[in-house]
Structures are given as C-alpha cells and as structure tokens.
Amino acid sequence: xxxxxxxxxxxxxxxxxxxGLRAVERVDLVVRPRETVALIGPNGAGKTTxxxxxxxxxxxxxxxxxxxxxxxxxxxxxxxxxxxxxxCGIARTFQNIRLFQNMTVLENVMxxxxxxxxxxxxxxxxxxxxxxxxxxxxxxESYRLLQRFGLARHVNExxxxxxxxxQRRLEIARAMATEPSVLLLDEPAxxxxxxxxxxxxxxxxxxxxxxxxxxxxxxxxxxxxxxxxDRIYVMDYGKLIARGTPQEISRDPxxxxxxxxxxxx
Amino acid sequence: MINIGEIKKSLLSALWxxxxxxxIMVIRVNTIDHTIQWRWERLVWxxxxxxxxSFAWRYLLRRRQASARQTVMDIQTRGxxxxxLQRPREIFQxxxxxxxxxxxxxxxxxxxxxIFSWNRTILMTNVLIYVVxxxxxxxxxxxAGLLNLGYAAFFxxxxxxxxxxxxxxxxxxxxxxxxxxxxxxxFGILLALPVLRLRGDYLAIVTLGFGEIIRLMLENxxxxxxxxxxxxxxxxxxxxxxxxxxxxxxxxxxxLMIALTTLTVVVVRRLENxxxxxxxxxxxxxxxxxxxxxxxxxxxxxxxxxxGSTWAxxxxxxxxxxxxxxxxxxxTIWESIMILCIVVLGGMGSIPGVMxxxxxxxxxxxxxxxxxxxxxxxxxAILVLMMVFRPGGIISDVRKAYAxxxxxxxxxxx
Ligand SMILES: Nc1ncnc2c1ncn2[C@@H]1O[C@H](COP(=O)(O)OP(=O)(O)OP(=O)(O)O)[C@@H](O)[C@H]1O
Ligand SMILES: [Mg+2]
Numbered sequence: 001x002x003x004x005x006x007x008x009x010x011x012x013x014x015x016x017x018x019x020g021l022r023a024v025e026r027v028d029l030v031v032r033p034r035e036t037v038a039l040i041g042p043n044g045a046g047k048t049t050x051x052x053x054x055x056x057x058x059x060x061x062x063x064x065x066x067x068x069x070x071x072x073x074x075x076x077x078x079x080x081x082x083x084x085x086x087x088c089g090i091a092r093t094f095q096n097i098r099l100f101q102n103m104t105v106l107e108n109v110m111x112x113x114x115x116x117x118x119x120x121x122x123x124x125x126x127x128x129x130x131x132x133x134x135x136x137x138x139x140x141e142s143y144r145l146l147q148r149f150g151l152a153r154h155v156n157e158x159x160x161x162x163x164x165x166x167q168r169r170l171e172i173a174r175a176m177a178t179e180p181s182v183l184l185l186d187e188p189a190x191x192x193x194x195x196x197x198x199x200x201x202x203x204x205x206x207x208x209x210x211x212x213x214x215x216x217x218x219x220x221x222x223x224x225x226x227x228x229x230d231r232i233y234v235m236d237y238g239k240l241i242a243r244g245t246p247q248e249i250s251r252d253p254x255x256x257x258x259x260x261x262x263x264x265x
Numbered sequence: 266m267i268n269i270g271e272i273k274k275s276l277l278s279a280l281w282x283x284x285x286x287x288x289i290m291v292i293r294v295n296t297i298d299h300t301i302q303w304r305w306e307r308l309v310w311x312x313x314x315x316x317x318x319s320f321a322w323r324y325l326l327r328r329r330q331a332s333a334r335q336t337v338m339d340i341q342t343r344g345x346x347x348x349x350l351q352r353p354r355e356i357f358q359x360x361x362x363x364x365x366x367x368x369x370x371x372x373x374x375x376x377x378x379x380i381f382s383w384n385r386t387i388l389m390t391n392v393l394i395y396v397v398x399x400x401x402x403x404x405x406x407x408x409a410g411l412l413n414l415g416y417a418a419f420f421x422x423x424x425x426x427x428x429x430x431x432x433x434x435x436x437x438x439x440x441x442x443x444x445x446x447x448x449x450x451x452f453g454i455l456l457a458l459p460v461l462r463l464r465g466d467y468l469a470i471v472t473l474g475f476g477e478i479i480r481l482m483l484e485n486x487x488x489x490x491x492x493x494x495x496x497x498x499x500x501x502x503x504x505x506x507x508x509x510x511x512x513x514x515x516x517x518x519x520x521l522m523i524a525l526t527t528l529t530v531v532v533v534r535r536l537e538n539x540x541x542x543x544x545x546x547x548x549x550x551x552x553x554x555x556x557x558x559x560x561x562x563x564x565x566x567x568x569x570x571x572x573g574s575t576w577a578x579x580x581x582x583x584x585x586x587x588x589x590x591x592x593x594x595x596x597t598i599w600e601s602i603m604i605l606c607i608v609v610l611g612g613m614g615s616i617p618g619v620m621x622x623x624x625x626x627x628x629x630x631x632x633x634x635x636x637x638x639x640x641x642x643x644x645x646a647i648l649v650l651m652m653v654f655r656p657g658g659i660i661s662d663v664r665k666a667y668a669x670x671x672x673x674x675x676x677x678x679x
Pocket of ligand 1: 018021041042043044045046047049050
C-alpha cells in the first residue's frame with residue numbers, strides 16, 4: 001500500500017513569519033511516491049506560502065523540509081536556492097500563471113530542461129558537436145512533451161498568445177520538463193471552465209499513471225479535489241486543521257466550520 | 266474627423282506650456298541697463314507649436330488605436346497585396362529574398378572604401394563601432410532585461426587599456442585586443458557582483474553611478490590616466506609590419522571593424538539561441554519562474570554582464586587605435602545613453618534591429634549637422650514616439666522557430 005512507502009516529500013514543523021504575521025505555523029505534511037495529495041483551505045490560509053517555502057522562494061523561519069529521491073538519496077531542502085530545489089526534483093506551477101510570455105511555447109519547455117543540460121557559453125559560441133547533439137535532443141524531447149500535453153500545434157507561438165487553458169497546461173508541461181519526482185500544482189484549475197477542468201483531471205491522472213509521480217495540489221474546486229486526491233490536508237490561518245481521506249475530510253466538523261465560517265462573512 | 270474634445274485638450278496643453286515657459290521664453294533681463302525686455306511674440310510661437318504638436322499627437326494616437334481595432338476585425342477581408350505589405354519581415358525571411366539582399370549589403374560594405382571618400386569610411390567605421398557596442402549592450406538590456414546605464418565605462422576600460430599599455434609598455438594592438446576584451450568582461454563581473462539583488466530602477470541608478478565613477482576616476486587620477494588631457498600618440502593597428510599611410514590605416518581599421526562586427530553578430534546569434542541565451546531571456550521575462558525552472562539567477566546575470574561588456578572592451582581598443590587620442594570626455598553618461606538608444610530604437614533583443622539602430626543614431630546627427638544643438642532633443646522625441654507607437658523598436662524581437670515533420674496529432678485532447 002502507498003501508505004507504507006517512505007515519504008517522497010516530508011515537511012515538518014514548518015513556520016513562516018512575515019514580520020509580525022505568521023502565515024504558516026508548524027505545518028507537518030508528507031507526500032508519498034505515486035500519491036496525489038490535496039492542500040485546501042480558505043483564501044489567505046497560507047497554502048501558497050507553504051509552496052514558496054518548499055520551493056525555496058522563501059526560507060522558512062523554522063522547520064525542516066526533506067526530499068527522498070527514487071534512488072533513496074535524502075536531501076534537506078531548507079536553505080537551498082529555488083533552482084537547487086528544482087534540481088533536487090521538485091517542480092511547480094504558479095497560482096497566477098508565470099510563463100515566459102515573449103518566448104515560444106517550445107522554448108518555455110526547453111527552459112524547463114535547462115537544469116538537466118550542461119552546455120555552456122563556450123560550447124555555444126564554438127557550436128561543438130556535443131552542444132549540437134544536446135540541443136537537437138532537447139528540442140525533440142520538448143516537442144514530445146508538448147504533444148503529450150496537447151500543445152504541439154502551438155510550438156512556435158509566443159506563450160502570451162495562447163488561450164488561457166492552454167497556458168495552464170503549458171505551465172504543467174514546463175514543470176514536467178524538469179523531471180521532477182514531486183510536482184506542486186497551485187490552483188491548476190483556477191479560471192477554467194467545466195470542460196477544461198475535466199481535461200485537466202484526465203491529464204493529471206495520466207501523469208500519475210505514467211510517471212510514478214507524487215503530486216501535491218492546491219485547489220478550491222472541491223469536485224476536482226475529491227476526484228483526484230488520495231489524501232487531503234486542510235489549512236486555516238496558517239495551521240493544519242485536518243488531514244485524511246476525501247471521505248473523512250468531507251465529514252470533518254472543523255473543516256465544515258472553517259468553510260462555513262468563511263461563507264458567513 | 267476633427268474632435269472638439271481633442272481641440273480643447275490641445276488648447277489646454279498649449280496654455281500650460283505658455284505658462285511654464287513664460288519666464289524663460291518671454292522675460293529677458295538686461296543686466297547692463299537694468300531693463301526688462303518682454304518678448305511677447307515668443308509666447309505666441311510656443312502656444313502655436315505646442316497646440317499643433319499636441320493635436321497631431323492625439324490624432325496619431327487615435328489613428329493607431331483605430332487601426333489596431335481594424336486588424337482584429339477585418340483581417341480576412343483585407344486584400345492580398347496590403348496583407349503582404351503588412352509583413353515585410355516575412356518577405357525578408359524567405360531565403361530567395363534574404364540571401365541576395367544580405368549578399369548585396371555585404372558587397373556594398375566591402376566596396377565602400379573604394380566608392381566613397383575617406384571621411385565617409387571613417388564615419389562608417391564609427392557606425393560599426395556603435396553597432397558592436399549596441400550588440401553587446403543588447404545582451405544585457407535586450408536579452409537579459411538588466412537595465413545598464415553605465416555601459417560607456419566598459420568602452421572606456423577597453424580604450425584606456427590599449428592607450429595605457431601602449432604608452433607604458435609599447436604593447437601592440439593585436440596583443441591588447443584580447444586583453445581589452447578580458448578586462449571588459451572582468452569589469453562587467455565587478456559591476457554585476459554588487460548589483461545581483463537589484464532590479465529595474467535601482468539597477469539603472471547603480472550602473473549609472475558606476476559609469477560616472479569610472480569617468481571621474483579617469484578625469485581626476487592624473488598619475489594613472491593623465492586626467493582630462495588624455496593620452497596622445499596611440500599606435501595604429503599593425504598589419505604584418507607594413508607601414509601604412511594615414512588613409513590606408515583608416516581603410517584597414519574599417520575592414521577590421523567589418524570583421525569584428527561579423528564576429529559579434531555570429532557569436533550573439535549563437536548565444537541567443539543556446540541554453541545560456543534562453544536562460545537570459547527567461548530571466549528577463551520572469552525572474553521567479555526562471556529560478557523555479559532551475560536556472561541559477563546569479564550565473565545568468567554574471568554571464569550576461571560579462572559577455573555584454575566583453576564587446577565594449579573590444580570596441581574600446583579599436584576606438585583608441587582609430588582615434589589615436591583619447592580622453593575621458595568620450596565616455597560620459599551621454600555615450601551610455603546613446604548606446605542604449607541604439608538598442609531601444611532598433612529593437613531590444615533583435616540583432617538586425619540593433620544594426621539599424623546604430624546606423625540611424627550615428628548617421629542622423631551627421632546628416633543634420635546644422636541642428637547639432639538639437640541632437641538630444643531630436644533623439645528624445647524619437648524615443649518617446651517609438652515608445653508610444655512601436656514599443657518593440659524598429660524590428661521587434663523574434664524568437665527562433667523550429668520545424669518539425671507533421672507527426673500524428675496529440676494523443677489526448679481535441
Ligand atoms: N511576501 C509576503 N509578505 C507578507 N505577507 C505575505 C506574503 N506572502 C503572503 N503573505 C500573507 O500570508 C498569508 C497567506 O497567504 P497565501 O498566499 O499563502 O494564502 P493562500 O492560502 O495561498 O490563499 P489563496 O487561496 O487566496 O491563494 C496572507 O495573509 C498573505 O497576505
Ligand atoms: Mg494561494
């Protein structure tokens with residue numbers, strides 16, 4: 001069973017302060033290989049902040065973040081720079097899409113490959129055969145990835161000219177290009193219509209099946225959360241208030257109160 | 266067509282300007298016979314000119330918005346001819362047009378010293394020096410998106426390294442050329458290190474300060490740089506020990522600059538579509554996403570600054586050899602701004618754009634010599650107009666398109 005496997009990502013007692021504001025408070029969270037875990041909570045609960053702590057954009061005030069690679073290597077992520085975290089095998093998407101607008105769709109994915117490639121300035125100037133081979137390889141791989149995400153017909157378009165749903169898909173494709181073992185998705189369905197959301201669910205299910213990937217996802221769309229996730233964590237005011245299977249969470253009084261309390265305002 | 270609201274607004278701007286310029290344009294104090302001269306006719310001039318300019322401005326803006334709307338609306342109904350006229354770039358990019366055009370341009374450039382006078386050749390050498398400078402700054406500003414207002418400092422580093430090494434140690438041009446390039450890169454890194462955390466306006470201010478520090482140092486550190494009087498008698502580049510006349514030397518430097526420009530274009534082209542170049546563009550587009558995709562921001566910034574200033578160092582060495590005399594006044598803030606104008610005017614990130622920008626920025630003042638006093642006014646006006654009507658520059662940045670054989674459509678999603 002998945003529950004028995006060693007965790008791929010382990011967040012323990014992570015706290016993040018912004019001046020006087022404690023945005024995340026002593027959060028514990030694990031994601032195991034091949035598992036999809038949802039992180040939900042009202043607006044301003046600290047979900048995105050937790051993602052930013054994991055990915056090195058913020059350095060948490062306290063706590064420990066640990067990643068175990070498929071080969072059993074254990075890496076402490078706290079204090080690493082964002083690019084080093086990505087190299088360790090964590091990739092993410094952003095709540096408000098952050099594509100490279102004036103680069104082509106293909107280039108966006110090629111940027112994702114950056115940390116897995118080696119060629120530098122001099123090999124680029126001299127156009128060494130190793131560099132050309134690597135370049136041809138990355139173009140091919142990136143194009144395949146675009147095909148898988150249904151973006152192949154947009155290859156040479158600027159990312160900014162893509163329709164909204166396609167931009168969200170491109171962000172996931174770009175994240176996958178870094179060969180992550182854990183994928184963090186921040187509200188991937190935000191702003192999507194029902195059909196686009198359904199396509200997204202299919203896509204995430206395929207990712208789970210083919211890559212053996214662990215996914216941690218923030219989402220407000222409860223139908224999607226219930227459909228996709230094996231386990232759910234609930235945050236409110238920076239603290240974890242519940243954890244469990246989708247069934248347990250939908251019955252949890254604390255969760256109901258957090259959500260209803262928000263609606264009353 | 267004419268809109269009352271626009272006339273009103275233009276009148277208002279005219280009044281404003283009349284009020285603002287009143288003290289300097291109208292009143293003239295004669296300090297000798299203690300009288301005040303009122304030049305009212307000037308007020309009329311200011312008012313009239315501002316009204317016409319402002320009105321033309323609003324009219325152009327309106328036309329631009331209308332045409333933008335139109336392209337969305339009736340792109341299909343437009344005739345083939347006008348459609349083709351809309352896309353000169355695509356025409357130029359077809360190999361059957363592009364290759365002969367480039368060949369012709371190259372032949373023209375090579376034959377230039379034979380056709381035109383000596384002065385024209387020197388002028389073209391200047392154009393090429395500025396094109397190289399523009400291409401270098403383009404790496405930093407256009408590709409990596411790091412605003413650098415102190416670029417002339419690196420130009421100075423190159424020029425002074427040749428002048429000083431030649432003066433003190435008698436080192437030749439060919440020896441110092443790589444040294445100048447290396448020193449340019451080194452100073453690029455020296456500037457980049459403290460500004461790694463800065464962005465946008467802050468970066469602009471610090472780089473501007475850096476440029477001024479270098480200039481002030483050259484101006485005041487007499488023992489090192491010979492101060493404002495500069496360095497004279499710099500040796501021209503050698504050509505297998507042949508002794509060349511002055512004119513031949515200038516022709517030689519011209520061809521040298523053609524070679525250097527070609528080299529720069531090739532190198533920058535190779536870089537911009539490489540792993541490193543893509544990282545620069547990603548850094549420009551979104552710093553956070555760029556890091557999250559595994560790019561080391563520090564490395565990307567350092568390499569952009571280093572490579573950008575390498576070209577300034579190289580161009581500086583050639584400049585010193587060409588001028589035979591340099592002093593700090595060739596490397597002021599205006600020089601940096603001029604190079605930045607080349608990049609912005611031509612098109613940030615675009616190699617042909619920068620080449621055209623260099624051509625315009627160097628030749629235009631030459632053509633309008635009588636109006637030399639208004640040079641910066643003209644440049645300023647051009648830049649403002651560009652920002653409004655063509656923010657991407659004359660030739661906006663295009664990214665490389667990759668070709669794929671038509672493979673079967675994607676497995677899922679329709
Ligand atoms: N850089 C920052 N500086 C100061 N406060 C911050 C910063 N980032 C987030 N916060 C605060 O931390 C709290 C949590 O924000 P966060 O963006 O993590 O919420 P969230 O759970 O992702 O909400 P949403 O569902 O709206 O995306 C908010 O009160 C926010 O204002
Ligand atoms: Mg959020």
